[in-house]
Amino acid sequence: MSQPPSDRISRNVRGGRPPDPGAAATATYDTAAGQDVDRRARPELREHQAAFTTGSRRDADAATLRRAYARCRRTAAVHGRTYYLATRLLSAGQRPAVHALYAFARMVDDIVDGPALRQAPAAVLDSVELALRTAWSPPSVTTPPAPPRSCATTSLDSPRPGALPAEFDEIAPALTDTVTRFAIDPRHFWTFLDSMRMDAPGSPLFRNRYPTMAALDEYMRGSAAAIGLQLLPVLGTVVPRAAAEPAAAALGNAFQLTNFLRDIGEDLDRDRIYLPADELAAFGVGEELLVYCHRTRSTDRRVRRALAHLIAVNRHLYRRAYPGIALLSPRVRPGIRTAATVYAAILDRIEDNGYDVFARRAVVPSHRRLRLAAGAALR
Template identity: 30%
Template sequence: MDVHQYCQERAAASGSSFYYSFVFLPQDTRRAITAFYALCRELDDVVDECHESQLALAKLDWWREEIMRFAAGAPEHPATRALLDTAQGRNAPAALLLEIVDGMAMDLEHLRYPDFKSLNLYCYRVAGVVGEVAAAIFGGARNADDRAVRRYAHELGLAFQLTNIIRDVGEDARRGRIYLPQDELARFGAREADILHGVVTPAFQALMQFQFERAAACYERAFAALPASARHAQRPGLVMAAIYRTLLNEIRRAEFPVLRARVSLTPMRKLWLASKTWLFP
């Protein structure tokens, strides 16, 4: 099996906006980030496709062992083998990869989050850490800028995850999950039962406007943190930011129809945004 072809097919089949941020990269970097993305998809699918929690936890334990095999230079899965086969990917810290697995495990343990502090830990693990590993693969920072690039990556990862949460409120509710913090539902008077049954209320609209403003602020903090010296190398993340931020604005412009519909951008619009951002980051 060609492990890089496996990862390429995995990324292309996902239909994710992330795929559009890879297409302009040099081959070596593209292979590294595609392998990392394929690994994240494998972990995500454990939670999404395995309906027995004990079996899912057992699979995540296997992945913890696989990450340690990756760190030792002897992985078994095509995604981790492909990551090891790239100069930018083989140095991905095992500790960060294990944080991502722990984030996936939180999806099996929590259907609700009492406040933003607890939700933020989940977002850090499944998105902030992903952003940090991806930013390291893209490179381009001087030593003095490393901390700023990591801050940028964490803020951007958080922004992406909050955008996903807003977009997927209805879909998650149909699975019995509500990622919106429980104390914020109470603050705005939004009823959990209404969300679970797809009932749009003024209280829900106000709650979603609050979520929009938080996500928008994360994008702004991310852009402000990115050093000018790293901007060129970090273009893939900026491409993703252009796509996701446009999606977030579209959801708001449509007045948050997320309980009953999934708002998305067309492939042509994503490609246009990707091309424009790549040429003029």
């Protein structure tokens, strides 16, 4: 799983401009708790936002926030080259929030697929969700937070010591500050974590094969669309947020499917296939053929035809998403357009390589990424 970008804010944000999280990281929190709550946020989010703000000021001083945002920025710069390039086109106030969301997604990705695979990734995901639910519960609530909808542990009210990743405490202040200031719906994080449980052995939701595109869409709803919906409040819109959500979700899915097409071999190494079995079968491609191609580093003609078809499906997702860029705040459109253009160019590289996804990884060269970014910025 690789998570792509999404961005947003500016003076055109519907309902006004939220406080600058970059400035917040260096400010002293000496105002009354809850003062920054956005009164224009949806009613069901106001109590959460007030709780986040109170917790942020109580638990994270300016130095802690500075370090947390700096940690998130380094993570984005090192692990998300295309993503990080796109964020350079955003305002200084938006970039810290986008980096915080990326760093959280990356941390969760590493829980499941990191270089040092954990013994019980499903239990760690449960601990992460419980920690967030506890931190984000309104202070007036004294009952324990609701456990994750689909959990692997039997006692979530007392997670095992050491279950949380070490980096969680390093990025959590920035994540909470971002969620607070932009009134991001926490449900998008629970949806995301549920999809990550689909990757985690030991979880009731675990699966490593997808029989249909509908089944794959269910996975991408959390692994990709939810990321776009998390980012949308940061980016800002010139229409009601709900009107921009379908395109934001489609762009997230388009990015994710591009990753799946590029990384077939890597996924097979993890005993996963993120392509719909029924659509592959229509071209005479089964799991055995994919494994053979991966082992021999060759691409059978049937696989080429299947990939050509799925690339067309992927491009259709980009076409559905592109009109949504015009619904975003003008300041962020070049960044999102850059991300979409550069990511879609990966599909061109797969075709240029003769659909050889097993012997080489489709990469857009740096000079081409910069040229595409410049073109997108001028549109």
